Structure formats: structure tokens, C-alpha cells
Amino acid sequence: MISLTSFSSKLLCFALVLWGCTLAGCSGLRGTPLQMPQLVAAKASPQPALGGQILWQATVTGGAPPLSYEFRLLTEHRLTVVKRGPENQWAWLPRNPGDYQISVKVEDAYGASTVSPWQSYRIEPGIKRGSRIAVLPIENLSGTKAPLQQISVAYADMLQETGLQLMGTEQLENFMYRHRMRYTGGIGAGISAALRDEDQVAAVMITSLESYEDSVPPKIALISRLVLCQDTPRIAWIDGVGLSGADHPGLLSLGRIDRIEELQKKALATLRASFENYLAGNRRRGNRSEEQPPRDYYRATDFSSENSYRLAIVPFLNRYARKNAGFVIPLHLINSLADHENLDLIEPGLIREQLLKYRLIMQAGPSLAIADALAHKSTLNADLILSGYVFDYQDQSGTPKIDFSTRLFSGPERKIIWWSRSYAAGDDAVYFFDLGRYRSAHVLTEDMSRAISQLLFPRKYYRETDPTELNPAGYNQH
Amino acid sequence: MKRIEKQLQWLALAICLLSSGGCAVNSANTYKNSLMNFGAVQSVAVLPFQNLTADDDAAERVRDTFMGMLLATEAMYVLPPGEVERGIERSGVRTPSTPAADKVKSIGEILKVDAVITGVLREYGQVRSGQTQANLISLSLQMMEVETGTIVWSAASTKGGIDMADRMLGGGGEPMNDVTKEAINDLLDQLFQ
Numbered sequence: 001m002i003s004l005t006s007f008s009s010k011l012l013c014f015a016l017v018l019w020g021c022t023l024a025g026c027s028g029l030r031g032t033p034l035q036m037p038q039l040v041a042a043k044a045s046p047q048p049a050l051g052g053q054i055l056w057q058a059t060v061t062g063g064a065p066p067l068s069y070e071f072r073l074l075t076e077h078r079l080t081v082v083k084r085g086p087e088n089q090w091a092w093l094p095r096n097p098g099d100y101q102i103s104v105k106v107e108d109a110y111g112a113s114t115v116s117p118w119q120s121y122r123i124e125p126g127i128k129r130g131s132r133i134a135v136l137p138i139e140n141l142s143g144t145k146a147p148l149q150q151i152s153v154a155y156a157d158m159l160q161e162t163g164l165q166l167m168g169t170e171q172l173e174n175f176m177y178r179h180r181m182r183y184t185g186g187i188g189a190g191i192s193a194a195l196r197d198e199d200q201v202a203a204v205m206i207t208s209l210e211s212y213e214d215s216v217p218p219k220i221a222l223i224s225r226l227v228l229c230q231d232t233p234r235i236a237w238i239d240g241v242g243l244s245g246a247d248h249p250g251l252l253s254l255g256r257i258d259r260i261e262e263l264q265k266k267a268l269a270t271l272r273a274s275f276e277n278y279l280a281g282n283r284r285r286g287n288r289s290e291e292q293p294p295r296d297y298y299r300a301t302d303f304s305s306e307n308s309y310r311l312a313i314v315p316f317l318n319r320y321a322r323k324n325a326g327f328v329i330p331l332h333l334i335n336s337l338a339d340h341e342n343l344d345l346i347e348p349g350l351i352r353e354q355l356l357k358y359r360l361i362m363q364a365g366p367s368l369a370i371a372d373a374l375a376h377k378s379t380l381n382a383d384l385i386l387s388g389y390v391f392d393y394q395d396q397s398g399t400p401k402i403d404f405s406t407r408l409f410s411g412p413e414r415k416i417i418w419w420s421r422s423y424a425a426g427d428d429a430v431y432f433f434d435l436g437r438y439r440s441a442h443v444l445t446e447d448m449s450r451a452i453s454q455l456l457f458p459r460k461y462y463r464e465t466d467p468t469e470l471n472p473a474g475y476n477q478h
Numbered sequence: 479m480k481r482i483e484k485q486l487q488w489l490a491l492a493i494c495l496l497s498s499g500g501c502a503v504n505s506a507n508t509y510k511n512s513l514m515n516f517g518a519v520q521s522v523a524v525l526p527f528q529n530l531t532a533d534d535d536a537a538e539r540v541r542d543t544f545m546g547m548l549l550a551t552e553a554m555y556v557l558p559p560g561e562v563e564r565g566i567e568r569s570g571v572r573t574p575s576t577p578a579a580d581k582v583k584s585i586g587e588i589l590k591v592d593a594v595i596t597g598v599l600r601e602y603g604q605v606r607s608g609q610t611q612a613n614l615i616s617l618s619l620q621m622m623e624v625e626t627g628t629i630v631w632s633a634a635s636t637k638g639g640i641d642m643a644d645r646m647l648g649g650g651g652e653p654m655n656d657v658t659k660e661a662i663n664d665l666l667d668q669l670f671q
Contacts, residue, residue: 295655295659296543296546296547296550296659297546297550298546298549298550298552301552319535319538319539320534320535362560363560363563364559364560364562364563365558365559365560365563366558366560367558367560367561367563367564368558368561368564369564370560387560389538389542391535391538391539391542403655405542405543405546407558409558415555416549416555416556416558419545419546419549419550420546421542421543421546421655423655
């Protein structure tokens with residue numbers, strides 16, 4: 001009897017211990033429920049664009065480890081996943097001014113997730129009105145003779161009207177003479193630092209003349225960018241304009257522009273308006289036309305666009321296209337990729353500097369050795385290297401015709417993750433009178449480049465409705 | 479009797495020739511080494527194509543499209559052209575479009591690829607017949623295994639040209655880039671069939 005009681009009590013104890021262990025085990029495995037994360041920025045809003053990294057730290061309690069963090073950036077209804085991984089920190093280098101909202105989604109080992117409320121953050125332009133900038137002489141990529149001096153002066157006058165303080169022409173010439181600076185299509189790290197330290201220049205305006213034709217109808221195309229003079233020069237603003245005198249002929253051709261001077265003024269005014277918009281702290285807006293998707297493309301299945309990348313666009317190889325076409329296409333690609341929040345586009349002048357420094361000659365595009373050199377931390381630290389061939393670039397009289405291919409090389413993986421072939425003529429989509437005709441090669445190339453950028457880094461629009469999230473401002477009106 | 483026998487022999491020979499000719503119709507453009515395991519080819523280097531046309535940049539255009547489309551199949555990794563150029567330079571091949579077997583081995587070892595593809599662009603551009611014109615491409619490719627330097631696959635394709643619709647309706651045929659894509663698709667079909 002005693003032994004039986006002892007046995008039953010032992011059994012009871014064992015059952016209790018087992019139940020307790022099970023409970024403890026479950027709680028150990030599942031942990032406490034995942035709480036809503038707290039997201040804190042190291043710097044208070046607002047901050048200037050490209051003014052330094054802003055560290056965001058997420059703090060969360062509960063959840064079964066390991067936790068996974070997804071930092072999300074929302075601007076103008078466009079959602080970008082900027083970082084995903086086990087780290088609870090994200091160093092943000094904002095590139096474009098505007099109103100942003102930031103949130104973090106935390107997921108535990110069992111797939112339970114929670115999202116922090118959206119936090120508003122304002123980014124101001126990289127330079128302010130009154131800042132001192134240098135306007136470099138215009139780089140001629142048009143392959144023809146053009147009145148560069150006249151365009152440069154007209155553009156500088158327009159920029160001065162925006163309230164910027166321009167570095168004097170004589171002073172700039174002295175600087176260029178002192179530093180033996182002949183290339184005006186970009187700036188390297190040395191020139192950038194020298195301009196900042198010696199002449200207190202905050203930024204440099206670099207402009208390339210893409211097309212110029214003074215016959216009737218005239219044509220002009222320009223791409224301009226503002227590069228901040230930091231230790232590593234960075235592109236703060238970029239935009240382009242391509243106009244033809246026959247763009248809007250209107251009734252009885254009354255709207256036709258026959259004088260290049262008039263068209264030039266219109267083109268410069270368009271650039272100025274875009275730059276004014278930037279100085280006002282707004283994001284770039286333009287009258288975008290159709291996209292011209294590549295005719296063929298390959299995108300590696302394991303390539304994720306939901307990450308932050310440092311991208312180097314090297315000059316394209318010119319395969320019997322017109323002079324300088326290999327420099328024009330990269331500028332268009334930079335222009336179309338500049339809006340992507342997760343991309344750090346490397347200034348072309350910096351790329352040129354490194355290629356010259358290490359005497360890297362690319363006869364047929366970057367080899368693995370060159371890609372390694374560009375991807376190395378001591379050089380450009382590029383995650384991705386975009387190169388390509390230009391087979392045709394016809395922007396003079398007649399219908400524009402463009403043909404080029406692109407290749408994206410992943411530095412760390414040492415392999416090609418993207419290839420595309422784009423070709424189009426200005427009259428490809430003309431079926432009824434002149435509707436749908438491209439008159440400017442610039443506009444056609446811009447549409448082709450934008451289509452590539454959308455396929456490479458597709459934009460996501462905010463559609464998620466999560467009860468734990470606060471609605472971002474403006475979303476409900478979309 | 480002997481005469482009938484002789485006639486029968488001739489008939490048999492004629493049937494043999496006809497049947498062998500008939501069999502050859504489908505595979506005249508393609509050779510595939512039956513002993514080769516094409517699934518083992520993980521990476522290839524596409525060497526510059528030999529250009530037999532009057533258009534200087536035609537071979538490079540076609541090569542670029544072929545490399546991209548082959549890469550897009552995801553069946554094998556295609557080395558970037560810059561890396562191929564480096565391999566050619568380091569191996570010291572003077573005529574990369576027609577490399578000798580030992581040079582193929584050398585390029586393969588330098589680039590660490592399983593196979594090398596060479597090509598000959600025979601026709602590229604417009605052909606004209608009377609008032610009608612159309613675009614035409616004729617391309618042949620060869621794949622060489624780097625271990626032995628032997629040809630394991632060879633194929634050719636000709637696309638475009640003037641057809642009945644062009645003669646009747648005019649129009650100039652398909653664009654050159656589209657014809658090129660058709661020919662390359664045909665070649666890729668022959669490679670992966």
C-alpha cells in the first residue's frame with residue numbers, strides 16, 4: 001500500500017514535471033509575443049541630402065530569435081525596401097530632398113511579424129540658395145561644333161538668378177590651370193576636395209551637350225548634374241532636356257521653332273526650372289512620355305533589387321556609333337536611376353579617375369580583374385558595375401535611331417546578373433500622321449533608359465493595409 | 479537474268495542514296511557529338527565571330543545578341559566579353575575567331591570554362607531581287623570542348639530573305655535585329671533539342 005501510494009505520488013510528480021517542462025519548453029521556444037518595434041533616428045529631422053549617414057535603430061522585445069529586420073522607405077507612395085537582414089540598424093544616406101516615411105518590419109523565427117508606425121522625416125536639398133557653386137565649361141558630346149562658350153554663359157546667368165553664388169570665370173580658370181584640370185565632364189575626389197578647401201565651393205555644376213544642330217528644324221539636348229564637393233563627390237541633382245524645333249508644330253506650323261537660339265533658351269529654362277524645383281526641396285518631376293522596353297533582356301533570378309547598392313556605370317564601348325555615344329548612354333542611365341532611393345550612383349568623374357589611376361583599359365567591357373578593381377573597397381567599392389555597347393546613335397537630321405546593349409556585373413559575386421538589348425527608331429510607333437514620332441534622340445534614349453531602370457529595380461507602390469500600421473500621410477488619397 | 483539482277487542492284491543503290499539523302503535533310507545543318515554530355519557544360523566563352531560580310535560591326539552585333547540570349551536560357555553561364563578578351567590576350571591567340579585545338583584548351587584553362595563557342599557570320603544585311611529587298615542573316619556556330627579541343631556541336635541557320643509576301647506586297651522584310659533574333663533562337667533550339 002505504501003509502495004503503491006509512493007508510486008502514484010511519483011507518477012503525479014512525474015506528470016507535473018513533464019507538464020511543467022512542456023510549458024517551459026513551449027515558452028522557451030515561442031518566447032513572449034513580438035512587440036511593436038521602436039524606431040529611432042540618430043539625427044533629428046530635417047537633414048540635408050547627402051549630408052551624412054543617418055543611423056536608424058530598431059528596438060523590439062519578444063519574439064523567437066533569430067529576428068529579421070526589414071527597413072522600409074516610403075516616398076510619394078513608392079515603397080522601397082532598403083535593407084533586409086538580421087541587423088537592427090540601417091545607415092541611411094538620403095540622396096534626394098523630399099518628405100519621407102520610414103518603418104521597420106520585424107519577423108521572428110516562426111514567421112510572426114510586427115511593423116513599427118511610419119515616422120516622417122524631411123530631407124532638405126544638398127545645397128541652399130546662397131551656396132557657392134562652380135559651373136564647369138560645357139562638355140561637348142555632340143560630335144559636332146557648337147557654341148559652347150555662349151551656352152555656358154547663358155546657363156551660368158540663369159543659375160545665378162536662382163540665388164546661387166557662382167565662382168567667377170577667372171577664378172575657375174585659375175583653379176583649372178593650377179590643377180591641370182582639362183576634363184570637364186566630371187570631377188574626381190582630388191578636384192572635389194581642392195575646390196571645397198581652396199575656393200570654398202559647395203558643389204559643381206557639370207553639363208554635357210548631347211546634341212546640337214542649327215539647321216531647320218534645330219535640335220539641342222543637354223544633360224546637367226550637380227555634384228557636391230565632398231571627400232567622395234556625389235551627384236545631388238541630375239536632369240536632361242532634349243528639344244527639337246518641330247516638337248510642337250501646332251496649327252499651320254505656327255508653333256515650330258526655326259532658330260537654335262530660341263530653342264537653346266527654352267532648353268536652358270527647362271533645366272533651370274528643374275533645378276529650382278530641387279532647390280525648393282521637391283523631388284524631380286518631369287513630363288515623362290512612353291517607355292521603350294528592351295527587346296530582349298535577362299535578369300538573374302537570384303538578384304534582389306530590394307537592397308542598397310553602390311552602382312558604377314562605366315563608359316560604354318562605342319561599336320561604330322557616332323562619336324561620344326559611349327559617354328551619352330551612361331549619362332541617360334544615371335539620370336533614370338537617380339530617383340531610386342536604394343542606389344548610390346558613383347560620379348562618372350570618380351570612375352574615370354580610378355580607371356586612369358590603375359590604367360584600366362576596357363577593350364571589350366570590364367573583365368573580372370577590372371570588376372574586382374572597381375569593386376575593391378580602396379577604389380570605388382562598387383557593388384554593381386554597369387557596362388555595355390552602343391551600336392547606333394543617330395541624333396542628327398532625320399529620324400533618331402538608337403541601338404545599345406547593357407550588362408550588369410555583380411562585384412562580390414563576380415558574375416553577370418543582367419543583360420539587355422534595346423533598339424528603336426523614332427518612327428517605330430508612327431501609324432497615323434506623325435502621332436507617336438520621336439524627334440529627339442535624347443527623348444528616345446531617355447525612355448529606353450527609364451524602361452531598363454524599371455526592369456532592373458522595379459518600383460513598388462504602397463498598397464499594404466496592416467492594422468498595426470498607421471496610414472502614411474497622403475496614402476489614402478492615392 | 480543477269481540484266482535484271484544488275485537493274486535491281488542499281489535500284490537498290492538508288493533507294494539507298496535517296497533514303498540517306500532524305501534522312502540528311504533534317505540534320506544537314508547540325509552536328510552533335512552523341513558521346514558529349516551537354517548538361518555538364520556549365521560555363522562557356524563566346525569568342526569573336528569571323529565576319530565574312532561587308533558590314534564591319536555586324537559580327538560584334540550578332541555576338542552580343544547571341545551571348546545575351548544564351549545567358550538568358552540560364553542553361554549555362556556566358557563569360558562577359560571583357561573577360562573573354564583577357565583570356566584571348568593571355569593565351570596569345572592571333573586569330574580568336576578560328577582558334578586551333580591547343581589554343582582552345584589554353585583559353586579554356588585561363589578562363590576556367592567548360593566550352594568555347596566560335597562562329598562565322600556569312601551573310602548580314604539586305605538582299606535585293608528586282609524591286610524587292612529584305613534583310614538576311616546566315617550564321618554558323620561551333621562549340622568546342624576545352625578538355626580535348628574537339629568540336630562537339632556545330633550548327634548553322636539562315637533567316638530572313640525575300641519571301642512570297644515580300645514579292646507580292648513589298649515592305650522591305652523584317653528589321654535586321656529581328657531577323658538576327660530569329661536565327662539565334664533557331665541555333666539555340668538546335669543546341670538544346
